[in-house]
Amino acid sequence: KNEVEQSPQNLTAQEGEFITINCSYSVGISALHWLQQHPGGGIVSLFMLSSGKKKHGRVIATINIQEKHSSLHITASHPRDSAVYICAVTPPHNTDKLIFGTGTRLQVFP
Amino acid sequence: DTGVSQDPRHKITKRGQNVTFRCDPISEHNRLYWYRQTLGQGPEFLTYFQNEAQLEKSRLLSDRFSAERPKGSFSTLEIQRTEQGDSAMYLCASSLDYGQVNEKLFFGSGTQLSVL
Numbered sequence: 001k002n003e004v005e006q007s008p009q010n011l012t013a014q015e016g017e018f019i020t021i022n023c024s025y026s027v028g029i030s031a032l033h034w035l036q037q038h039p040g041g042g043i044v045s046l047f048m049l050s051s052g053k054k055k056h057g058r059v060i061a062t063i064n065i066q067e068k069h070s071s072l073h074i075t076a077s078h079p080r081d082s083a084v085y086i087c088a089v090t091p092p093h094n095t096d097k098l099i100f101g102t103g104t105r106l107q108v109f110p
Numbered sequence: 111d112t113g114v115s116q117d118p119r120h121k122i123t124k125r126g127q128n129v130t131f132r133c134d135p136i137s138e139h140n141r142l143y144w145y146r147q148t149l150g151q152g153p154e155f156l157t158y159f160q161n162e163a164q165l166e167k168s169r170l171l172s173d174r175f176s177a178e179r180p181k182g183s184f185s186t187l188e189i190q191r192t193e194q195g196d197s198a199m200y201l202c203a204s205s206l207d208y209g210q211v212n213e214k215l216f217f218g219s220g221t222q223l224s225v226l
Contacts, residue, residue: 042219098153
């Protein structure tokens, strides 16, 4: 069993729909990252959070440390949001590397 | 462009050949990471540098792999005697460590290696 699990693995949506991607982890962490990976490999860091909620434009990330769970929400989804969204965590005693989930592939159709 | 750049973007090689990839981090970043990603999987940590010092290597990094960051700026990752199992996307990332944990990582676009 992976230390970082994401669901769903694949997600399709119509433009305008509200999207939720979930991440659960089984290890203690000092921070959780949400990353966006576009076709061709480029990865962009969306959020880094250790508690509560962060918002950037139409994208919101939340984390519940007690439940070891985080969610990424996209409101008013758009085809340009199509990408793989990866959750990664930083263990508390080894802050120099990330443990990655396998990603959620999102496709938003017009 | 002041992001992380990697070269080449794609590399096709025959089994047994040596290959070298280059990563240029964001100029003021003192930490540099190498990750490997296979199809359908999340990236896996390979190694990282703090300035020119290589501080950690994953068990995934066999003796055929070597990474350097001689002047604390760009880094190279060399794979000797490539095997088909080395085929993957090799990702480089950098961050600025100023004594706090969890600095934001910036990734390059990766080098896609195909070993025939």
